[in-house]
Amino acid sequence: MVTNRVDSGEAARWVRDEAFARDQPFGPQTLPYGVVDPGDGPRVAVRLGDHALSLRSLAGELGPLADLVSGTSLDPLLAATRAEWSALRARLTELVTGASRPPGAELLPLADVRALLPFTVGDYVDFYSSRYHAENVGRIMRPDSEPLLPNWTHLPIGYHGRSSTVVVSGTEVVRPHGQRRGTPMPKFGPSGRLDIEAEVGFVCGGPLARRVPTSAAAEHVFGVVLVNDWSARDIQGWEYQPLGPFLGKSFATSVSAWVTPLDALAVARVPVPDIGHPRLPYLVEDSPWGLDLRLRVEWNGSVVSNPQFADMSYSFAQQLAHMTVNGAVVRPGDLFASGTVSGPLPEQRGCFLELSWGGRDEITLADGSTRTFLEDGDSVVVTATAPGEDGSVVGIAEVAGTVLPAPPTPWD
Structure with missing residues (x-):
């Protein structure tokens, strides 16, 4: 590079x-x-x-x-x-x-x-690559089970999202409708547990390719954006068993308006944390592609989290290798995201599900108001920086969004 x-x-x-x-x-x-x-x-x-x-x-x-x-x-x-x-x-x-x-x-x-929105989004894939986030969510959602499922340390877990609802930073996000758990019948209506996920996204480019080895990842990743994977936790919690995210995620995903080139992050490269056992050969990296990115999450102007991307258990090179190992094609304009960036400390949790511990703990903002999940009118801004040449600071452009009330539907 x-x-x-x-x-x-x-x-x-x-x-x-x-x-x-x-x-x-x-x-x-x-x-x-x-x-x-x-x-x-x-x-x-x-x-x-x-x-x-x-x-x-x-x-x-x-x-x-x-x-x-x-x-x-x-x-x-x-x-x-x-x-x-x-x-x-x-x-x-x-x-x-x-x-x-x-x-x-x-x-x-x-x-x-x-x-x-600076490019035409092709396929969109979202991963789940923070061990801290996965363990926290496991403890919240499955308190009587092991927090990590057996496959998590062997492959980058992910799902295909909806590229048509990827929007540029600053776009307002409408509170979604959907089914929620209820007794004796599920309930339908606006999500009451609207959340964010602070993530890092990778914008693909270069020639069409299948089975991209980790050593060739930089030939197929042009640059980096921040991603807010807006999440309706009550809709997600009802629908995600036995399959993965669907309506709880597909209503909106926000990305930065500016794409930081991968070349700008040469100094920020760090090893990926040890996973606890050898990786399968196609996930081994000859040189490290972890990144020392420092994120900041602001909720209505209050800084509520400072996640560190260096804590992620899988690099973008490993994610791309896994995404294409079955023969799937990567194309210019494809976008894949890291999954929520969270760390070992409470102030490093990258979503409000974790920060509020499933809605149990209130979060106090600078104006004295309290929250567990997003209310109408709330705004969230995620920013990030990385170390650059000669002590300089490299920026990853902000991703911002404000929540609008759910509109009426024919079933109201």
């Missing part, structure tokens, strides 16, 4: 100086890709601090690489190769750190543009 050293002392002055501070998560060390619309149509851009740099405006400086980013989505870029991704990143780094503004460069304040 290509990395690009950026010396903040040599920052070009045509870009606001704040974008080059070492502790600024969206400086030249990050350069995440997104799609913005300033009012006259969408364009591909990279983020620099609180601005979006239009790549269409840099076409004359990018040569043949311009075709990858001159359209209205990241789809052509995702269909390119790892070599092209790295070459484009290297050239963009030269341009934003150069001594003068490139001719025609269009730098747009984020406050003046609308961020769009």
Whole structure:
């Protein structure tokens, strides 16, 4: 992978100086890709601090690489190769750190543009790869049984989600309807236990492939987003036996508007925690693809959790290897998520089911209000950072959403 050293002392002055501070998560060390619309149509851009740099405006400086980013989505870029991704990143780094503004460069304040879902989502898979989360949920949902089922330490558990309900950060989320447990008949109505799951997502690209070994994962993963896997726990709890998630998950999944390239995370690579026994050969990594990402979950402005992605028991390379080992194809635009990121401490739990211990414990927010699950009007923002070159901070763009009341239905 290509990395690009950026010396903040040599920052070009045509870009606001704040974008080059070492502790600024969206400086030249990050350069995440997104799609913005300033009012006259969408364009591909990279983020620099609180601005979006239009790549269409840099076409004359990018040569043949311009075709990858001159359209209205990241789809052509995702269909390119790892070599092209790295070459484009290297050239963009030269341009934003150069001594003068490139001719025609269009730098747009984020406050003046609308961020769009940056790529066409193909297949969507959600995993369940935090041992702490799995054990906590097992203790909550199955208190009289072992918290981990026997297969969990042998394979990355996952399910196929609904890609048509993947939405960009900032999209409001409507409280879903569904069946809930009841006596003598199940109840139907709006979910009363609406939850979030703070996750990390991986955006696929490169050529079509089957049976991707862990050693080739970087050829088929373009970059990283944050994911909020909104979850209706009462609907999920009634329907998930004997099969996996369905209506309790499929109503909405939020993702970041900006995709941080995998190249930006070279310094953040760490070993995956020991699982307690040898892994099957197709899940063995020649070099580590765990990632040192530090997440933060805010509920109505109150920080309620700080999960650490380095605690996850399976890397994205292992997840991709498992996802394709049966012959399934990975394509540009496919998205897969890590599962809830949780840690060993109460303040590192990545969902409200865990934080409230199944609704038993109230969570006190900064304004003095208390919660167990989400109420209408509540907002949740998940952010993340990673270590970068020379002590810099790499950002993974926020994923945010606000809950709207359930609409009336024909059965009300």
